[in-house]
Amino acid sequence: MTDFDYKQLDDTLQSRIRVAIMAALVSLEDADFNFLKNMVKATDGNLSSHLRKLEDVGYISVNKSFVNRKPQTKYKITEKGRRALVEHVNILEKLIKK
Amino acid sequence: MDQQSAIEEIALIKKVIEESREFTFNIGKNIILWGVLMSAAIFASFKTITAGDHGMVLWIWVTAIGTGWIISVFWGIRRKPNAENLGVKIISNVWTSCGIAMTILGFAGVTSGAIQEWAISPVLSTLIGTCFAGTAFAIKLRWVIYVGVAWWLGALLMFFVKSYEALPLFGIMMILFMVVPGFVFHWQWKIRQNKSETK
Numbered sequence: 254m255t256d257f258d259y260k261q262l263d264d265t266l267q268s269r270i271r272v273a274i275m276a277a278l279v280s281l282e283d284a285d286f287n288f289l290k291n292m293v294k295a296t297d298g299n300l301s302s303h304l305r306k307l308e309d310v311g312y313i314s315v316n317k318s319f320v321n322r323k324p325q326t327k328y329k330i331t332e333k334g335r336r337a338l339v340e341h342v343n344i345l346e347k348l349i350k351k
Numbered sequence: 352m353d354q355q356s357a358i359e360e361i362a363l364i365k366k367v368i369e370e371s372r373e374f375t376f377n378i379g380k381n382i383i384l385w386g387v388l389m390s391a392a393i394f395a396s397f398k399t400i401t402a403g404d405h406g407m408v409l410w411i412w413v414t415a416i417g418t419g420w421i422i423s424v425f426w427g428i429r430r431k432p433n434a435e436n437l438g439v440k441i442i443s444n445v446w447t448s449c450g451i452a453m454t455i456l457g458f459a460g461v462t463s464g465a466i467q468e469w470a471i472s473p474v475l476s477t478l479i480g481t482c483f484a485g486t487a488f489a490i491k492l493r494w495v496i497y498v499g500v501a502w503w504l505g506a507l508l509m510f511f512v513k514s515y516e517a518l519p520l521f522g523i524m525m526i527l528f529m530v531v532p533g534f535v536f537h538w539q540w541k542i543r544q545n546k547s548e549t550k
Contacts, residue, residue, distance in 0.1 A: 262352065269360065269363065272360060272363065272364060273363060273364075273367050276363070276364045276367035276368050276371070277367050277368075277370075277371045278371075279368060279371075280368050280371050280436060281371055281434050281435065281436045282434075282435040282436055282437060282440070283434065283435055284371075284433060284434035284435075285433050285434065287433055288433035288434040291433075292367060292370065292371060293367070320431060321431075325431075338364075342361065342364060345357040345360055345361050346357075346361065348352065348354060348357040349354055349357050349358055349361070351354065
């Protein structure tokens, strides 16, 4: 056990799935639901709820459009989300170095 | 959270970033298509020229390049990427730009007389080498830069041959350094697809 202060960690990024979603989006321009589902290995319902939470805090943005008359939803990491992920990684690294 | 959990989470972040970065669309399919069409046109041109029928050469190329563009545009319209990254955009734009440049040089350059017919093979080889070099930097694959270098060396050689005799060499290069790398790209893409489906 360490004397690590849990309060330093971002509440939104306490979930591994949400961290994985952010990590997947950080190196991409954008990605659709199926790509993220495949990448983080989550069920549709589970992934939807995590994506909603990330969208609510402004870490990702959602773009809905029609491609060949079919609806397409694309997810993109925001600047705020990018900074939050970097900060999260910094805190984890500090914890490892303790 | 303890240190072990932090180590695991950092490892997870690295793994997911690496996997999503690996994502590229299948460029192999287009490279194979153009390699096959170009090599067929090159060998057909050589056969026609050696038979003394120069008039047919233009039509061989109009058919090959026209077919290539029609199929490529059709595939491009139908493509619905699950995710887009900068590497994919760079590769896509590099090959489209080179394709347009080669079409202009091949047709306008030769029919206007600005470029001598024999010179078109080394000129196109130089451009193809540039496409492979650009692709190598975008997807960070070392072997692809060697393919680009092979095209540039072939171009140097053909510039000094200065005749139609260079056409068979151009055709062989098209198979070895275009069709074969195309199959390697396609095979690597298949492996990535299977890996992500079985995970």
